Amino acid sequence: MSKYDYDLFTIGAGSGGVRASRMAASYGARVGVAEEYRVGGTCVIRGCVPKKLFVYASEFGHAFEDAKGFGWSAKEVNFSWKSLIENKDNEIDRLNGIYIRNLKNAGADIFQSRATVKDEHTIHLEAEDRDVTAEKILIATGGAPWVDETVPGHELGVTSNEAFHLEELPKHVVVAGGGYIAIEFACIFRGLGCEVCLVYRGEDILRYFDTDISVQVHSEMTRHGIRVITQSLFTEIEDIGGGQKRVQLSNGTHIDTDMVFWAVGRKPATKGLGLENAGVELGKGGAVKVDDYSKSSVDSIYAVGDVTDRVNLTPVAIREGAAFAETCFNNNPTKTDYTFIPKAVFSQPPVGSVGYAEHEARHEFKNVDIYKTNFRPMKHTLSGSDERMLMKLVVDADSDRVLGCHIVGEGAAEMIQCLAIAVKAGLKKKDFDDTVALHPTAAEELVTMREKYKPNL
Numbered sequence: 210m211s212k213y214d215y216d217l218f219t220i221g222a223g224s225g226g227v228r229a230s231r232m233a234a235s236y237g238a239r240v241g242v243a244e245e246y247r248v249g250g251t252c253v254i255r256g257c258v259p260k261k262l263f264v265y266a267s268e269f270g271h272a273f274e275d276a277k278g279f280g281w282s283a284k285e286v287n288f289s290w291k292s293l294i295e296n297k298d299n300e301i302d303r304l305n306g307i308y309i310r311n312l313k314n315a316g317a318d319i320f321q322s323r324a325t326v327k328d329e330h331t332i333h334l335e336a337e338d339r340d341v342t343a344e345k346i347l348i349a350t351g352g353a354p355w356v357d358e359t360v361p362g363h364e365l366g367v368t369s370n371e372a373f374h375l376e377e378l379p380k381h382v383v384v385a386g387g388g389y390i391a392i393e394f395a396c397i398f399r400g401l402g403c404e405v406c407l408v409y410r411g412e413d414i415l416r417y418f419d420t421d422i423s424v425q426v427h428s429e430m431t432r433h434g435i436r437v438i439t440q441s442l443f444t445e446i447e448d449i450g451g452g453q454k455r456v457q458l459s460n461g462t463h464i465d466t467d468m469v470f471w472a473v474g475r476k477p478a479t480k481g482l483g484l485e486n487a488g489v490e491l492g493k494g495g496a497v498k499v500d501d502y503s504k505s506s507v508d509s510i511y512a513v514g515d516v517t518d519r520v521n522l523t524p525v526a527i528r529e530g531a532a533f534a535e536t537c538f539n540n541n542p543t544k545t546d547y548t549f550i551p552k553a554v555f556s557q558p559p560v561g562s563v564g565y566a567e568h569e570a571r572h573e574f575k576n577v578d579i580y581k582t583n584f585r586p587m588k589h590t591l592s593g594s595d596e597r598m599l600m601k602l603v604v605d606a607d608s609d610r611v612l613g614c615h616i617v618g619e620g621a622a623e624m625i626q627c628l629a630i631a632v633k634a635g636l637k638k639k640d641f642d643d644t645v646a647l648h649p650t651a652a653e654e655l656v657t658m659r660e661k662y663k664p665n666l
């Protein structure tokens with residue numbers, strides 16, 4: 210009989226924590242899980258899932274316009290933010306229930322409480338004011354939105370957490386940031402009819418992606434009427450009355466708006482967790498430092514997901530959670546593979562990307578060929594929309610291996626999930642060429658690009 214109350218105690222019931230806990234329980238471990246907010250974590254409760262539902266909602270804004278070219282006319286089109294929020298909340302409640310059931314069915318004990326670490330094997334449950342012990346502790350507390358507190362009036366802005374529960378849809382929104390959340394929410398609000406201005410500090414948005422993606426998304430956002438201001442920061446936010454805020458920018462101008470939205474990144478949620486009591490080493494931004502098996506500097510304490518700030522994506526947290534359970538509870542040491550992870554930005558139109566961006570490939574490989582096409586998708590020949598679609602293949606000219614694939618356009622996220630199999634498997638450009646096209650689709654361009662791209666030098 211173990212001297213501890215549990216074999217595993219997980220702090221945080223998000224994607225990584227739940228997967229690890231369920232798998233460990235299935236291998237016979239006695240598992241306890243503490244969650245201070247709602248089981249399901251950021252992805253399910255206030256991230257990917259409700260965001261995608263908002264994306265669907267806002268895409269109708271464009272679809273009604275596009276439909277005219279196909280003969281449709283609607284006398285009156287109305288949108289109810291209240292209905293959207295209610296329906297979204299019902300769906301999130303349903304998913305939350307499924308997550309709770311799954312954990313319980315696996316045999317885990319769930320504690321609705323904030324939990325902190327007292328020492329290498331002891332957890333304090335604040336709601337019950339008592340301690341529990343565990344042979345292993347898993348930190349899976351995720352991350353939290355960060356705002357720049359050096360900006361006077363920063364507290365007048367909201368983050369993605371609040372955006373899912375706004376009582377009313379604002380008329381005008383100013384978004385800070387040029388990453389995933391900034392772009393996705395700017396497009397959501399615009400599709401729902403808001404005036405949107407996005408303020409980004411760098412040269413162009415989505416800077417971690419291939420440059421062609423940044424340029425295309427920027428141009429599509431502008432085409433949809435989003436004002437994009439680059440190389441600027443918020444310097445102050447003031448309440449100017451009547452529900453209005455004034456945002457002062459570093460370029461000397463200002464914008465008056467109903468809502469200021471901070472989307473300048475997320476930080477690992479380790480503050481106040483008591484990790485220092487156990488001697489757990491933290492790295493940049495408070496991330497738990499872990500080895501390839503997600504073990505922290507303390508033998509009995511592990512961490513998975515965004516709290517480790519490796520690759521902050523739900524499917525990666527799930528993989529890390531599964532690898533942890535395999536390693537610690539199934540006697541099968543397993544590392545997570547971080548190569549060729551497909552990524553999507555649910556902008557409108559969306560982005561799908563896997564593998565090397567052109568600039569990364571040119572840095573790593575001697576000879577790189579680029580194939581790319583930028584066209585008006587068939588749908589828009591009748592819709593009248595000027596929307597364009599970009600597809601790009603990055604190829605190692607010496608081995609013919611496809612190193613990366615990047616798409617902006619309708620269906621990009623769905624396409625890239627399938628393409629990621631080919632790119633991860635190391636398929637060659639010739640394999641793409643040998644595959645018969647499926648007509649008429651946009652995706653057929655991916656197997657019919659024959660001409661190497663020659664930049665106009």
Ligand code: NDP
Nearest residue numbers: 386387388389390391410411416472473474475521553554
């Ligand atoms: P990102 O890291 O994607 O973007 C943060 C943005 O804020 C960047 O443009 C960054 O600029 C900018 N920024 C950082 N610091 C400042 C500052 N002090 N002042 C002004 N701007 C600043 O973070 P997000 O919050 O958008 O998303 C967090 C994470 O969540 C992502 O990394 C992603 O892993 C995940 N996510 C994934 C989604 C998906 O898969 N579709 C959707 C949403 C989130 P710079 O580029 O110059 O550094």
